[in-house]
Amino acid sequence: MQSQSQPQTQSRKLMLTIAGILLLLWTILTIVPLYWMLVGSLQDSAASASFRPAMIPEALSLAPYERFFAKTAAWRWLFNSLLVSSVLTVTNVFFASLAGYAFAKLKFPGSNAIFWILLSTMMIPAQVTLIPLYILMVNTLQLQDTYTAIILPTAVSVGNIFLMKQYMSSLPTSLIHAARIDACGEFRIFWRVILPLAKPGLAVLAIFTFVASWNEFFWPFLITSSTDMRTIQVGLASFVFAESTDFGAMMAGATIGALPMMILFFSLQRYFLQGITIGAVKG
Amino acid sequence: MARVEFRNVRKEFQDHSKESFTAVAGSDFVINDKEFVVFVGPSGCGKTTSLRMIAGLEHQTSGDILIGDRVVNNLHPKDRDIAMVFQDYALYPHMTIRDNLSFGLKNLKKPKAYIDQKVKEAAAILDMEPMLGRKPRELSGGQRQRVALGRAIVRDPQVFLFDEPLSNLDAKLRVQMRVELSELHKRLGATIVYVTHDQVEAMTLGERIVVMNRGIIQQIANPTELYAKPRNMFVAGFIGSPPMNFIDASIEGGRVVVEGGSFELPAAKLDALSPYAGRKLILGIRPEDIHGEDYAPGLETSPHRMNTHIQVVEHLGSENLLYFHIGGRLVTAKVHPETKAYPGLEKPFIFDMRKAHFFDPDSEQRIEI
Numbered sequence: 001m002q003s004q005s006q007p008q009t010q011s012r013k014l015m016l017t018i019a020g021i022l023l024l025l026w027t028i029l030t031i032v033p034l035y036w037m038l039v040g041s042l043q044d045s046a047a048s049a050s051f052r053p054a055m056i057p058e059a060l061s062l063a064p065y066e067r068f069f070a071k072t073a074a075w076r077w078l079f080n081s082l083l084v085s086s087v088l089t090v091t092n093v094f095f096a097s098l099a100g101y102a103f104a105k106l107k108f109p110g111s112n113a114i115f116w117i118l119l120s121t122m123m124i125p126a127q128v129t130l131i132p133l134y135i136l137m138v139n140t141l142q143l144q145d146t147y148t149a150i151i152l153p154t155a156v157s158v159g160n161i162f163l164m165k166q167y168m169s170s171l172p173t174s175l176i177h178a179a180r181i182d183a184c185g186e187f188r189i190f191w192r193v194i195l196p197l198a199k200p201g202l203a204v205l206a207i208f209t210f211v212a213s214w215n216e217f218f219w220p221f222l223i224t225s226s227t228d229m230r231t232i233q234v235g236l237a238s239f240v241f242a243e244s245t246d247f248g249a250m251m252a253g254a255t256i257g258a259l260p261m262m263i264l265f266f267s268l269q270r271y272f273l274q275g276i277t278i279g280a281v282k283g
Numbered sequence: 284m285a286r287v288e289f290r291n292v293r294k295e296f297q298d299h300s301k302e303s304f305t306a307v308a309g310s311d312f313v314i315n316d317k318e319f320v321v322f323v324g325p326s327g328c329g330k331t332t333s334l335r336m337i338a339g340l341e342h343q344t345s346g347d348i349l350i351g352d353r354v355v356n357n358l359h360p361k362d363r364d365i366a367m368v369f370q371d372y373a374l375y376p377h378m379t380i381r382d383n384l385s386f387g388l389k390n391l392k393k394p395k396a397y398i399d400q401k402v403k404e405a406a407a408i409l410d411m412e413p414m415l416g417r418k419p420r421e422l423s424g425g426q427r428q429r430v431a432l433g434r435a436i437v438r439d440p441q442v443f444l445f446d447e448p449l450s451n452l453d454a455k456l457r458v459q460m461r462v463e464l465s466e467l468h469k470r471l472g473a474t475i476v477y478v479t480h481d482q483v484e485a486m487t488l489g490e491r492i493v494v495m496n497r498g499i500i501q502q503i504a505n506p507t508e509l510y511a512k513p514r515n516m517f518v519a520g521f522i523g524s525p526p527m528n529f530i531d532a533s534i535e536g537g538r539v540v541v542e543g544g545s546f547e548l549p550a551a552k553l554d555a556l557s558p559y560a561g562r563k564l565i566l567g568i569r570p571e572d573i574h575g576e577d578y579a580p581g582l583e584t585s586p587h588r589m590n591t592h593i594q595v596v597e598h599l600g601s602e603n604l605l606y607f608h609i610g611g612r613l614v615t616a617k618v619h620p621e622t623k624a625y626p627g628l629e630k631p632f633i634f635d636m637r638k639a640h641f642f643d644p645d646s647e648q649r650i651e652i
Contacts, residue, residue, distance in 0.1 A: 178373035182387035183361035196377040
């Protein structure tokens, strides 16, 4: 018995060691750019203009942050990002949960067909729809350089509808029947019975949407032209001066842009993990 | 309170391959005002579908459903004046018990004082005042069941609908709740439609029982009649535990002949069976109507005896179940525990032929004798 189990334990130890080393390397790879960004943002311009900041800085300085806020419309960009991400979070949570509920629990003709058509649109790469979308927004609707133009195309996403459908499917149908017998109208059933029960799913959806909207670069970049309408991500990209680039200030901007996401992630970690497993067990 | 009527109600479902499946095949019956009626049958017999059609959660393919004097075919559940208790209780998990009870009345926009009064009354009836502030997850299964009942009671509906409400409770609690339900029915004087697959529940609770199988109503009768005069082999086999024994038999020379023996029948019964002379028929006899020769009070002189080999003995304490074969069919006898029995013993049994039934082997209908 002992001779059999010993090699097994040893090979298990070896596997764990290899896994540990790989994970450590992965962690370093993930953390180094973030660390570099932070360190770069805390050193003065002379040291960081070369874009080779010392990994262990000798003197810390908040000068890059001061320059970042002084030379750019950073507050406006942050406000824009916050506004766009918040509105998108609300619209996605509201519409995706409505649609998800309908697909999961209501019987209506063609529900399956509509759902599959919606799902199939996820197969179309975003780049394919970009030009028609741009033409629609700019030429037809004349909405260029407005919040509406940034928000409208992703006001509700199919991926979120799918996520909500999976979540809603796991809620007991008898509750809906009970509410119907309890003289509850259809919208009130959704509002008073389903939404409160779907809170964990809604939280996951809200966080994912907020993060994705905050980090969104290409569409806001394409549809906005004035400095005042830029989001923080677009603003950072345009942070190039005519003669030289102030990398210190750029790193400061990047840090400020990433900070809300980091705070969000660390404070709501369990919802992120839940988001990964939704639909994995039930649905 | 009100009566409920089904007029040729039919319900068909379509499965994914668009093939239709008949869940209820043209039901006709009347549930009287203040009556406690139980729908019973095996899984897929159409009992729950029938209940859900009364509730308005399913719509019939054809036919009319009446509650009181109103045809309710196209009415929303909320307009039917019914309340339903679900198998899984269906309590709103995010609401307190008080909110669960008052939710329906709030939706109906009843005055607050009225709602408070109703909740208080229901809580008193079901002895659940101390739990009004709690959430459903803090309650035991039995307590949740009470809340589900309470939610129906506060509505003061014309008809109460129960969908297998006791099936999630343990055996002991189930018996207790059964008694409480009976008392509640007397107290409320309500029309109750109750669905179960458990024939014991049906027999103990129902004033009348609707036995269903494969979407077709097999018999509607009170428990005594259902037991004593089952209309067909399905009802005879479904009602009673252990189920009725069915033995292949024939009528020859004025006697009922089974494999390994024969029984003489009174002339009156033979007359009714005369059309079956020389043909096969099915003898139905309940396990409690077969006695060991050594313990058959009142039947000691009965001529209806037969020797068989006991195969299995089950000791239940208050009675013993003995199993043996007649004509290739397994037969059960429910005998007094003092009856001498062990596997392999050849023993004479007395068949109480006064209580025997006969069935047509083709139509499976009981032959009236």
